[in-house]
Amino acid sequence: MVGSSFTDANDRLLTRLRERIAEPERRVDSRRDEFTASLTGRGVGELFSMGRSAAGDLRRLLDHGVDDELRSKADEIERQMGTPATNALPESATSAALDAAERRLGVALPPFLRRLYLEVANGGFGPGQGIVGVRGGSTTDRDRTIEDLYDEMRDSTTENPRWVWPAGLVPIVDYGGAFGCIDASMADGRIVDWNPDELDERGADGGWSRSFSEVAPSLAVWLEAWLDAPAPVDQTARLMAEAMSTIPEVTRQYWASMTPEQRAEYGLPSTGWGRAMFGDAWGDDPRDQG
Numbered sequence: 295m296v297g298s299s300f301t302d303a304n305d306r307l308l309t310r311l312r313e314r315i316a317e318p319e320r321r322v323d324s325r326r327d328e329f330t331a332s333l334t335g336r337g338v339g340e341l342f343s344m345g346r347s348a349a350g351d352l353r354r355l356l357d358h359g360v361d362d363e364l365r366s367k368a369d370e371i372e373r374q375m376g377t378p379a380t381n382a383l384p385e386s387a388t389s390a391a392l393d394a395a396e397r398r399l400g401v402a403l404p405p406f407l408r409r410l411y412l413e414v415a416n417g418g419f420g421p422g423q424g425i426v427g428v429r430g431g432s433t434t435d436r437d438r439t440i441e442d443l444y445d446e447m448r449d450s451t452t453e454n455p456r457w458v459w460p461a462g463l464v465p466i467v468d469y470g471g472a473f474g475c476i477d478a479s480m481a482d483g484r485i486v487d488w489n490p491d492e493l494d495e496r497g498a499d500g501g502w503s504r505s506f507s508e509v510a511p512s513l514a515v516w517l518e519a520w521l522d523a524p525a526p527v528d529q530t531a532r533l534m535a536e537a538m539s540t541i542p543e544v545t546r547q548y549w550a551s552m553t554p555e556q557r558a559e560y561g562l563p564s565t566g567w568g569r570a571m572f573g574d575a576w577g578d579d580p581r582d583q584g
Contacts, residue, residue, distance in 0.1 A: 301344055302513060303514070304409065305408060307514055307517060307518060307521075308315070308409065308410075308413060308414060310521050311419065311517065311521070312412075312413055312414060314419075314521060315383060315415070315419040317415070320487045320525040321383065321418070321419045321424065321425055322420065322421075322422065322424040323421055323422055323423075323520075323525070324422055324423050326484055333533055338384060353434065358518075374404070383418050383419065383484070384414045384415050384416040384417060384430075384431045384432050385415070385416060385431075386411065386412055386413060386414065386415055386416060387411040387416040387427065387428055387430065387431055388412075388568060389412065391416075391428055391429060391430055391431075392408055392411055392412070392428060393427075394429070395428035395439075395440065395441055397553075398438075398445075399441060399444055399464060399478070401461070401462045401464070401478040401479070403464075403478060403480065403535050404476060404478055404480070404481060404482065404483030404513060406438075406482075406483060406513050406514055407466075407476060407483055407513055407514075410425070410513075411427065411428060411431070415427075415431070415432075416428060416431025416432060417431040417432030417433075418431070418432035420467065420473065420517065420520060421467055421470065421474065421516075421520050422467045422469045422470075423435075423467070423468060423469075424467070424469055425466050425469065426438070426439060426440050426443065426466055426467065427439060427440070427561045428441060429439055429441060434468040435468070438468075440464055440465060440466055443464070443465040443468075443473070444464050446458040447463075447465060447473075447488075454493075454500050454502075455501050456498075456499045456500050457493070457499075457500065460477075460506075461479065462477060462479035463476075463477055463478070463479075463486060464476050464478050464480040465486075465488070466546060469487075470513060471490060471491075472487060472488060472489045472490065472491070472570065473487070473488045474486075474487055474509070475487070475488055476513060479532050482511065482512035482513065482514070483512055483513040484508060484510065484511050484512055484513075484516075485508070485509050485512070485513060485516040486506055486507065486508050486509065487506070487507050487508075487509050488505055488506055489505055489507070490505060491505075491506055492504050492505035498546040540575065541575055541576060541577075546579060546581060549567070549568070549571070550581040550582075565582065566582055566583070567582045567583060568582030569582060570582075
């Protein structure tokens, strides 16, 4: 009976996830800009070619100043860097791909994480820039899968022999240098954040122990909390709505201090000008009656 209730709860969670990530702007908390997204997945040769092109443009700029072509390129890069990318959600992972990932990791993925990859998508949704997928799925800005990230973390002893990465702690979200990790040694997959800013050369372990902090007892609890919190796009809309519905006193005084003739220069009526400008947000303030 308990097992059935647990399965039902996870089924409901999967349904909620599918509903939210169907909207690209609510799929992750932090969307890459178009420029960054265009670099992800490019090979060394492509990046080298882009670097040579940029170097050529810089030389033209130094030798001849700004021309229309350089200005157009700069404007396009600026536009791309200010525009959130809309990437297609990856296809679901196959069982074979997950089995291959587990062999490379050397640990079994928690059952619910496997369900996410199999039944929702191979990463690309969730907190931060989204859960990173296994090979063939969503990657970090550095084009890393969870297998790649785990390999990198286990090499931490090359920097400091005291920094031994916990076995089975698999990074699944890149927060821009810090990582959200799932503890694959536990069936529920508790979520632990790792923050390298806590590392130093002091103390017995160089800050290693304090660089980890548990944020949720399980993957399901972590995702429930993410779903219950307002998406950044929703939070922004709410703040804008609040700003539009609240007229600061300094603004009211500014317009009320004008003479009717001064307000008329802005096309405002002699009475009712407050509501003419701000609509119902003006409320019952009588200062617009004369």
